[in-house]
Amino acid sequence: MGGNGSGGATADKRPNDKLSSWFVRSGWSKGELARQVNRRARQLGAHHISTDTSRVRRWLDGEQPREPIPRIMSELFSERFGCVVAVEDLGLRTAHQSPSASGVDLPWTPDGTVALISEFSRSDLMLARRGFLGSSLGLAAGPALVEPMQRWLVPTPATPAAPAGAEVREASAGRRPSRLSDPELDLLESTTVMFRQWDAQCGGGLRRKAVVGQLHEVTDLLQEPQPEGTARRLFKIAAELAELAGWMSYDVGLQPTAQKYFVLALHAAKEAGDKPLGSYILSGMSRQMIHLGRPDDALELIHLAQYGSRDVATPRTQAMLYAMEARAYANMGQPSKTKRAVRMAEDTYSDAVEFAEREPDWIHFFSEAELNGENAHSYRDLAYVAGRSPTYASLAEPVMERAVELFGADEVHQRSYALNLIGQSTVRLLQREPEQSVQPAREALAIARRVRSERVNTRLRKTVATAVRDFGEVAEVIDLTEQLADQLPESAEAG
Numbered sequence: 001m002g003g004n005g006s007g008g009a010t011a012d013k014r015p016n017d018k019l020s021s022w023f024v025r026s027g028w029s030k031g032e033l034a035r036q037v038n039r040r041a042r043q044l045g046a047h048h049i050s051t052d053t054s055r056v057r058r059w060l061d062g063e064q065p066r067e068p069i070p071r072i073m074s075e076l077f078s079e080r081f082g083c084v085v086a087v088e089d090l091g092l093r094t095a096h097q098s099p100s101a102s103g104v105d106l107p108w109t110p111d112g113t114v115a116l117i118s119e120f121s122r123s124d125l126m127l128a129r130r131g132f133l134g135s136s137l138g139l140a141a142g143p144a145l146v147e148p149m150q151r152w153l154v155p156t157p158a159t160p161a162a163p164a165g166a167e168v169r170e171a172s173a174g175r176r177p178s179r180l181s182d183p184e185l186d187l188l189e190s191t192t193v194m195f196r197q198w199d200a201q202c203g204g205g206l207r208r209k210a211v212v213g214q215l216h217e218v219t220d221l222l223q224e225p226q227p228e229g230t231a232r233r234l235f236k237i238a239a240e241l242a243e244l245a246g247w248m249s250y251d252v253g254l255q256p257t258a259q260k261y262f263v264l265a266l267h268a269a270k271e272a273g274d275k276p277l278g279s280y281i282l283s284g285m286s287r288q289m290i291h292l293g294r295p296d297d298a299l300e301l302i303h304l305a306q307y308g309s310r311d312v313a314t315p316r317t318q319a320m321l322y323a324m325e326a327r328a329y330a331n332m333g334q335p336s337k338t339k340r341a342v343r344m345a346e347d348t349y350s351d352a353v354e355f356a357e358r359e360p361d362w363i364h365f366f367s368e369a370e371l372n373g374e375n376a377h378s379y380r381d382l383a384y385v386a387g388r389s390p391t392y393a394s395l396a397e398p399v400m401e402r403a404v405e406l407f408g409a410d411e412v413h414q415r416s417y418a419l420n421l422i423g424q425s426t427v428r429l430l431q432r433e434p435e436q437s438v439q440p441a442r443e444a445l446a447i448a449r450r451v452r453s454e455r456v457n458t459r460l461r462k463t464v465a466t467a468v469r470d471f472g473e474v475a476e477v478i479d480l481t482e483q484l485a486d487q488l489p490e491s492a493e494a495g
Helices: 017-028 030-044 054-058 070-080 110-129 145-152 167-171 180-204 208-222 228-251 255-271 275-291 295-308 314-333 335-349 355-359 370-387 390-408 415-428 432-446 456-469 475-487
Strands: none
Touching: 017 070, 017 145, 030 054, 030 355, 070 110, 110 208, 110 228, 110 335, 145 255, 145 295, 145 314, 145 415, 180 228, 180 390, 180 415, 208 228, 228 255, 228 275, 228 355, 255 275, 275 295, 275 314, 295 314, 314 335, 335 370, 335 415, 370 432, 390 415, 415 432, 415 456, 432 475, 456 475
């Protein structure tokens, strides 16, 4: 049965009710699911997989397919429903894989971190060169994600100082000690800043592979003997690059890949001894969990970030964490806690100005525009959770207006401008103002054509679909639908 990727049927097999439930809700036919599995298998290089409708029927009847089909099915259903659908949720079994190949529970050691980043970035580059943009990884969620991340707080044992003459012995053993100068390290850091600006301006699809390539180069440097101070700076650079690779992967829809980069970034930040950077990485993971419909996980990750950086984070970083806490509470449907976190974000941000010159580049994105955008989205999310509540939509409106106004004067953060324009459009739809919702959506469409962001594309498509569903007879909505079909690119990282 090797050609179809399934194990043999067993005499006492029972119908797979879990898989059947997800399958029915997906709206797919058996043939459609079979075609998607085959297409994803070919992308993985698993050309021996050849699934058909009768094979899908046998899976629904309880037959267990072999790898990589369980992980492919997990990806397909996760993408379909916009939330984590684990292999186990589908009633399927998965073969054990090494920690480096899957999962997030990885060893917290310097050498282990370097080896894992090197291995993962290399495989990502190889897959990207073949044109494969997905991943055979699974997504971790719940305790399987949160508990390993809690080890970020465990103190790292002190590294013994290198004995005298160690560099000479390394050289005689054939390992040349690295002689990276401060200007060379400064250049590596400034390159990371440049990549971050490109991402904000152009979206994650345009420079993702360049960031992954740079990350791989930095891990090569970390595999050479380095003085302690140089190693810590290199780990910090690796953490920032891995976080950015994760963020860009998230932006173009590569969710398992994004999560793995975030986890590796957190490991590198720990080796760098940079707690504020670690909290920033955890906030990215939290945002991803909100996107995947797991606000409980998002909240745990944010609380971990807040606790871990409580004594060292600047007011701007603390304000960003409060704003993300509000997003999590909003998506959990907790209005009073959402409002409190919004107030804390606003109050803490008011102290940020005096610290601006001493803050790292990675937190500069959290401007007054971003603060307003996050808080407006928290109120907007509350409106959705509360059954399209006009009360929360009216709270969101002035804050979203302010965010759009501020982002309109910002030439760098174009993706954020587009996302907030879409947010403005959704608020107006919640207020049952379809004609007024069209203009910000049109402006977002113009930006979407310039940036390579699947997040922008997907949110814009969903917003227009909502407008069509609720106000499909309105002339402006009909016109916008035609514009969208004509102008919006199909893929953020196409070509």
